[in-house]
Amino acid sequence: MSRPLSDHEKRKQISVRGLAGVENVTDLKNNFNRHLHFTLVKDRNVATKRDYYFALANTVRDHLIGRWIRTQQHYYEKDPKRVYYISLEFYMGRALQNTMVNLALENASCFLDSMATLGLAAYGYGIRYEFGIFNQKIVSGWQVEEADDWLRYGNPWEKARPEYMRPVHFYGRTEHHPDGVKWVDTQVVLALPYDTPVPGYRNNVVNTMRLWSAKAPCEFRLQDFNVGGYVEAVLDKNLAENISRVIMGKELRLKQEYFVVAATLQDIIRRYKTSKFGSMEAVRTDLDGLPNKVAIQLNDTHPALAIPELMRVLVDEEMLTWENAWDICVRTCAYTNHTVLPEALERWPIDLFQQLLPRHLEIIYEINRRHLERVASLYPGDVDRMRRMSLIEEGGQKRVNMAHLCIVGSHAVNGVARIHSDILKATVFKDFYEMDPYKFQNKTNGITPRRWLVMCNPGLAEVIAERIGDDFIRDLDQLKKLIKFVNDDAFIRDVAKVKQENKMKFAVHLEEHYKVKINPNSMFDLQVKRIHEYKRQLLNCLHIITFYNRIKKEPNKHWTPRTIMIGGKAAPGYHTAKMIIRLITAIGEIVNNDPVVGDRLKVIFLENYRVTLAEKAIPAADLSEQISTAGTEASGTGNMKFMLNGALTIGTMDGANVEMAEEAGEDNLFIFGMRVDDVEAMDRKGYNALEYYNRIPELKQAIDQIAGGFFSPKQPDLFKDIVSLLMYHDRFKVFADYGDYIKCQEKVSALYKNAKEWTKKVIYNIAGCGKFSSDRTIAQYAREIWGMEPSLEKFPAPDEKR
Numbered sequence: 001m002s003r004p005l006s007d008h009e010k011r012k013q014i015s016v017r018g019l020a021g022v023e024n025v026t027d028l029k030n031n032f033n034r035h036l037h038f039t040l041v042k043d044r045n046v047a048t049k050r051d052y053y054f055a056l057a058n059t060v061r062d063h064l065i066g067r068w069i070r071t072q073q074h075y076y077e078k079d080p081k082r083v084y085y086i087s088l089e090f091y092m093g094r095a096l097q098n099t100m101v102n103l104a105l106e107n108a109s110c111f112l113d114s115m116a117t118l119g120l121a122a123y124g125y126g127i128r129y130e131f132g133i134f135n136q137k138i139v140s141g142w143q144v145e146e147a148d149d150w151l152r153y154g155n156p157w158e159k160a161r162p163e164y165m166r167p168v169h170f171y172g173r174t175e176h177h178p179d180g181v182k183w184v185d186t187q188v189v190l191a192l193p194y195d196t197p198v199p200g201y202r203n204n205v206v207n208t209m210r211l212w213s214a215k216a217p218c219e220f221r222l223q224d225f226n227v228g229g230y231v232e233a234v235l236d237k238n239l240a241e242n243i244s245r246v247i248m249g250k251e252l253r254l255k256q257e258y259f260v261v262a263a264t265l266q267d268i269i270r271r272y273k274t275s276k277f278g279s280m281e282a283v284r285t286d287l288d289g290l291p292n293k294v295a296i297q298l299n300d301t302h303p304a305l306a307i308p309e310l311m312r313v314l315v316d317e318e319m320l321t322w323e324n325a326w327d328i329c330v331r332t333c334a335y336t337n338h339t340v341l342p343e344a345l346e347r348w349p350i351d352l353f354q355q356l357l358p359r360h361l362e363i364i365y366e367i368n369r370r371h372l373e374r375v376a377s378l379y380p381g382d383v384d385r386m387r388r389m390s391l392i393e394e395g396g397q398k399r400v401n402m403a404h405l406c407i408v409g410s411h412a413v414n415g416v417a418r419i420h421s422d423i424l425k426a427t428v429f430k431d432f433y434e435m436d437p438y439k440f441q442n443k444t445n446g447i448t449p450r451r452w453l454v455m456c457n458p459g460l461a462e463v464i465a466e467r468i469g470d471d472f473i474r475d476l477d478q479l480k481k482l483i484k485f486v487n488d489d490a491f492i493r494d495v496a497k498v499k500q501e502n503k504m505k506f507a508v509h510l511e512e513h514y515k516v517k518i519n520p521n522s523m524f525d526l527q528v529k530r531i532h533e534y535k536r537q538l539l540n541c542l543h544i545i546t547f548y549n550r551i552k553k554e555p556n557k558h559w560t561p562r563t564i565m566i567g568g569k570a571a572p573g574y575h576t577a578k579m580i581i582r583l584i585t586a587i588g589e590i591v592n593n594d595p596v597v598g599d600r601l602k603v604i605f606l607e608n609y610r611v612t613l614a615e616k617a618i619p620a621a622d623l624s625e626q627i628s629t630a631g632t633e634a635s636g637t638g639n640m641k642f643m644l645n646g647a648l649t650i651g652t653m654d655g656a657n658v659e660m661a662e663e664a665g666e667d668n669l670f671i672f673g674m675r676v677d678d679v680e681a682m683d684r685k686g687y688n689a690l691e692y693y694n695r696i697p698e699l700k701q702a703i704d705q706i707a708g709g710f711f712s713p714k715q716p717d718l719f720k721d722i723v724s725l726l727m728y729h730d731r732f733k734v735f736a737d738y739g740d741y742i743k744c745q746e747k748v749s750a751l752y753k754n755a756k757e758w759t760k761k762v763i764y765n766i767a768g769c770g771k772f773s774s775d776r777t778i779a780q781y782a783r784e785i786w787g788m789e790p791s792l793e794k795f796p797a798p799d800e801k802r
Contacts, residue, residue, distance in 0.1 A: 057156035066798030068206035087299035113448040114778040116200035118790035128211035141585035191263035204795035291331035295786035301402035307409035335406035347399040417635035445635040446774035456615035459498040477770035506620035519599035522561035527625035531570040531577040534632040545702040560749035567606030626651035640772040664768030672744035673737035692735035
């Protein structure tokens with residue numbers, strides 16, 4: 001009889017359970033060696049870790065290829081409706097390990113993972129950025145950005161498809177003829193597609209993510225392209241190719257947005273017209289049926305140009321009437337909004353449009369003329385409403401409001417958490433909601449349990465599977481069954497043990513990287529997200545300082561020890577965010593070197609926070625900080641990842657926190673602070689930071705320390721901008737929530753001393769995570785927006801008869 005598997009082996013087992021077709025270990029080894037030898041041209045003596053990674057990646061990719069081709073053939077034979085998810089923010093995560101469970105990327109990428117798992121004919125489209133977001137280095141406490149040259153060694157997952165290269169036009173002018181409009185004298189950039197397989201979970205479905213890279217055409221004349229400071233925008237030779245080189249800069253950004261949309265729409269229409277796999281000739285020429293076969297989801301306003309571009313193709317090239325084309329366009333497109341912060345909603349200057357996309361500006365003007373006619377007929381004489389609802393913002397520099405364009409040109413508009421969708425209807429898009437209430441929906445965000453539980457936390461996945469089986473991996477609602485184990489001592493012990501192991505592992509990583517001695521019995525308190533005023537890393541800082549001051553005041557008291565970690569990148573041009581990072585590192589320098597405090601409080605800024613680091617940090621967290629001002633965070637998904645991995649949440653009633661509290665029970669989260677109504681009431685009455693500063697001694701002490709150079713002795717006025725922001729210009733009302741936050745943190749510390757009660761709350765949280773699977777999110781998009789039905793049917797494997 002074979003011996004029972006050790007815990008370690010069980011964990012290894014679950015982490016590769018979903019590995020496509022690698023039932024046979026001998027085959028796996030042979031293929032691995034073959035790739036090392038023939039693809040990488042190395043032997044064991046000279047192979048590096050990267051060579052081994054590439055050999056394994058190629059081996060796993062081989063297992064996907066048959067399924068990938070078969071899936072695409074199946075779509076051509078069955079001709080299902082297809083959904084196209086266009087996002088400018090697909091970042092490749094580390095693909096390999098996840099392909100071994102199945103393959104995923106970051107947030108939008110959770111969605112691609114779920115689309116494949118639900119058997120939807122889906123395509124993710126975006127730009128193949130040559131340089132990713134940027135690598136963050138912390139140098140003397142400051143953020144320094146380094147180019148992220150992630151393609152330097154090639155990418156084993158992608159396949160270039162030069163045969164599907166598409167021309168994309170810019171600049172030029174329009175000519176109006178009796179038989180239609182021509183866009184002429186344009187400059188052409190070629191869009192070269194790279195395809196990456198996206199496998200579903202154990203269903204043999206492999207969908208495609210197609211990212212476009214910009215290439216210069218052969219007859220390219222550089223001087224023509226050197227317009228509007230374009231050369232300075234990027235540091236490199238072939239200017240046409242800059243479109244896919246980085247992710248910032250104004251004219252460059254609009255170019256990127258049009259580039260991805262124009263290339264993608266050509267692809268969509270080609271695929272609609274040909275019905276045979278791999279065939280290039282058009283079979284279907286009647287475009288009236290497009291909305292029955294194609295759904296386009298605009299992820300934020302970045303792909304908004306899909307609307308005027310689809311109109312241009314239908315009217316100028318396919319010669320449809322405006323009315324017919326508009327009907328097709330609206331029924332095909334849908335828009336997801338991701339933010340309520342007004343400064344984040346895109347508005348493009350008219351003159352930039354006029355120069356770069358003259359035909360699209362004409363089309364937008366015509367869309368707007370018809371839209372405003374409708375507004376005027378519904379609300380006669382309401383001039384102010386027409387001004388508010390126009391796609392063109394007057395005053396100073398005229399601009400195109402891209403969110404308005406998306407709403408008018410789509411049949412569905414959704415927010416990404418219930419509270420966020422309600423705020424959209426009540427404030428930012430109120431006029432549009434009053435005019436077309438049927439368009440507005442909510443789709444609460446979700447995360448893929450394959451990546452964010454099975455892969456990053458196999459120990460926890462195994463402990464759960466031992467109690468309820470492993471069907472939860474594709475039906476996360478099954479986690480509800482854990483409720484009956486909430487008082488089971490063995491289960492409580494197992495959950496706590498896995499957390500402790502994850503903490504030990506992360507502590508080793510931290511000590512290697514930060515040379516700070518970590519107390520693995522301390523509470524791991526994490527806030528990891530972009531550095532932004534609304535996310536209120538400053539509120540966290542004030543708690544750290546207050547806790548530090550309390551320890552100093554009563555060093556002999558029995559404090560609950562904490563290791564507080566904050567991570568995230570600041571946008572390169574965002575001065576305040578960079579100062580916040582400097583404040584965090586400065587607090588760490590003082591706190592971590594104070595012998596009175598010892599190992600009861602450590603503060604670490606997690607450098608270069610990214611998916612790979614998240615996968616180590618999240619399973620090790622005890623406390624998740626979700627502390628944005630109520631009404632500012634659209635949803636968040638980090639909050640869900642922490643919840644699923646056994647951390648408790650301290651948070652405001654904002655974004656998805658509201659629904660998390662509903663699912664797990666509000667008693668099982670640490671909820672504090674103003675609600676949306678309180679914030680609105682305070683906006684009406686006026687927020688006075690000074691009043692709190694004068695009334696709360698510990699707050700005054702903390703601010704005076706920051707202002708007086710306690711944390712920056714060599715440069716006492718280093719943080720004067722931050723102090724002045726908090727005291728006089730704080731839109732996000734940090735002081736208003738300070739008192740309640742500190743009280744709530746005391747409750748956290750008290751509960752943490754009782755390991756059993758803490759872990760029971762953890763179990764309630766994990767059991768309440770079912771709703772936050774991206775499978776549920778995508779099933780709702782499919783049924784309620786795209787008109788598609790998810791399927792759990794398993795495709796036959798390549799070696800099975802069809």
